[in-house]
Amino acid sequence: MIWEQHGRATVFTAPRLSIHRDQVTRPDGQRSEVWITEQPDGALIVPVDDDRRIGMVRSVTYVHGEVVTSPGGHVEPGESPLEAGQRELREEAGLIAREWTPLGNVALLTHNTARLHFFLATGLTVGQQQLTGSETGMTLEWWEQRDAVDAAYDGRLTLSGASLGILMASRYLERSDADSRSS
Known part of the structure; x- marks a missing residue:
């Protein structure tokens, strides 16, 4: 049926x-x-530096107050999810990534058309944030991978996309490490 x-x-x-x-x-x-x-799709980026630290942004939102999350936002008309991710990473975190790995996508809610596309961004270059008016005061923080994973599990990351993105990126990195060791 x-x-x-x-x-x-x-x-x-x-x-x-x-x-x-x-x-x-x-x-x-x-x-x-x-x-x-x-609603339009979204892109969420997990930037990981050469020391395996995860870039997170801290901001104050209208609905949830202060949050710590991964950089991300809406896919604008005419953009691919990857292009949106590249733009959002540059705007919110001031980062440009040389390497992009798609991690997958999920539906946000049962009766919502939007999908959230996840990307791992590595080979990072740090530049200047390009914040919009609603992002004023947003700051970039670097979290140890273990601390970010713990925060995803214990509820310190209140936006579900951030938690899922960190867990997906961490699993990808673990598998990449295992593949490297077995080669």
Whole structure:
């Protein structure tokens, strides 16, 4: 059985956000309404320096107050997730990476169209941040990999993307190290 859409009403539209009410038939054959939030994809970057420290940004947000997270943001129209990641890393952290490794992507929520694309960035060059008005005061911090992983597990990183990105990057680095040792 599959879901079948019979109609859609857009009930709200704003920049980078639309909310739809879909009329559907569920896999069990029952008719139902499903509310869908349509948003652009995002890119989240885990920058790792030559000493295996992870670059994190600290800022104060309107909704969550002070947060520590990985650099990242929306994929703008006409951008690929990688291009968005490169732009966000440069803007928020002042970093340029020579090497980019895609780590995967995930859906943000069940009824949300946005996907979050994760990248490991290495071969870093430090430059100047290019912060937007809402990012004023954002600072770059370097965390030991073990401390960042611990923070992902113990809840000190309140934004789920940061935790998942750090865990994905750490697993990738561990496997790369194991592959190097076995060669």
